Amino acid sequence: MSLPTRKLGRGSQSQNMPMTGERSSQPVDPAAKVCKEIVRCVNFAAIKHKDQRRKDEAQSPYVNHVIGVAYILTSEAGVSDVSVIQAALLHDTVEDTNTSFYELQAEFGEDIANLVKELTDDKSLPAEERKKLQVIHAPKSSYRAKLVKLADKLYNLRDLRRSPPVGWSKERIQEYFQWAAQVVSGLRGTNKQMEESLCDLFSERGITL
Numbered sequence: 380m381s382l383p384t385r386k387l388g389r390g391s392q393s394q395n396m397p398m399t400g401e402r403s404s405q406p407v408d409p410a411a412k413v414c415k416e417i418v419r420c421v422n423f424a425a426i427k428h429k430d431q432r433r434k435d436e437a438q439s440p441y442v443n444h445v446i447g448v449a450y451i452l453t454s455e456a457g458v459s460d461v462s463v464i465q466a467a468l469l470h471d472t473v474e475d476t477n478t479s480f481y482e483l484q485a486e487f488g489e490d491i492a493n494l495v496k497e498l499t500d501d502k503s504l505p506a507e508e509r510k511k512l513q514v515i516h517a518p519k520s521s522y523r524a525k526l527v528k529l530a531d532k533l534y535n536l537r538d539l540r541r542s543p544p545v546g547w548s549k550e551r552i553q554e555y556f557q558w559a560a561q562v563v564s565g566l567r568g569t570n571k572q573m574e575e576s577l578c579d580l581f582s583e584r585g586i587t588l
């Protein structure tokens with residue numbers, strides 16, 4: 380579903396912090412333009428997630444997760460579609476911070492806002508319902524959203540193995556792996572490298588896709 384157009388203009392600010400730099404000098408070099416867009420997303424995500432921590436014992440900065448998801452896509456999965464990397468960096472801003480889709484649309488355009496929308500759970504729903512919906516929505520997602528979802532699950536499962544959230548029992552971790560396998564089943568045929576890495580993680584736990 381497309382977002383309705385709203386006149387906010389790119390670079391509109393929702394906090395008293397600089398989100399974007401000067402706009403007067405437009406780079407001509409396409410590579411410079413790509414770099415600028417990626418850094419703008421990293422900057423936006425860092426500001427939005429600045430007070431959030433992961434659930435691990437070290438209370439890692441939350442932004443490490445979204446940067447890590449983008450890193451998996453570029454370094455392991457061979458993804459070079461800039462919009463996918465942008466969506467990875469922004470994928471939790473609406474779900475987990477005060478960011479609105481309109482703000483994303485104004486800052487990064489309608490395409491990126493719609494992609495993030497595909498990756499956003501409705502936090503007003505009970506956790507169990509949200510988890511069921513992730514399984515249902517996975518196979519219906521766009522190719523680009525599937526790439527981000529695969530990287531997101533890969534990051535979270537590796538994190539679970541490396542340093543699980545405080546208070547999670549072995550059973551809860553296993554249940555998370557089983558649920559994640561259901562989601563990943565609906566994402567198959569999207570990216571060989573990430574799917575192989577995920578299969579290895581699942582098979583360690585006795586789970587086959």
Ligand SMILES: Nc1nc2c(ncn2[C@@H]2O[C@H](COP(=O)(O)OP(=O)(O)O)[C@@H](OP(=O)(O)OP(=O)(O)O)[C@H]2O)c(=O)[nH]1
Nearest residue numbers: 432433434435500506531534535536538539542543544555
């Ligand atoms: N493994 C791990 N996860 C953490 C950590 N800190 C925060 N999370 C987030 O917690 C979620 C899993 O916790 P749950 O209790 O199952 O889910 P909930 O917070 O959404 O209710 C994951 O989101 P998700 O719903 O599974 O996926 P998504 O929203 O990222 O798609 C993950 O992004 C951490 O230190 N380790």
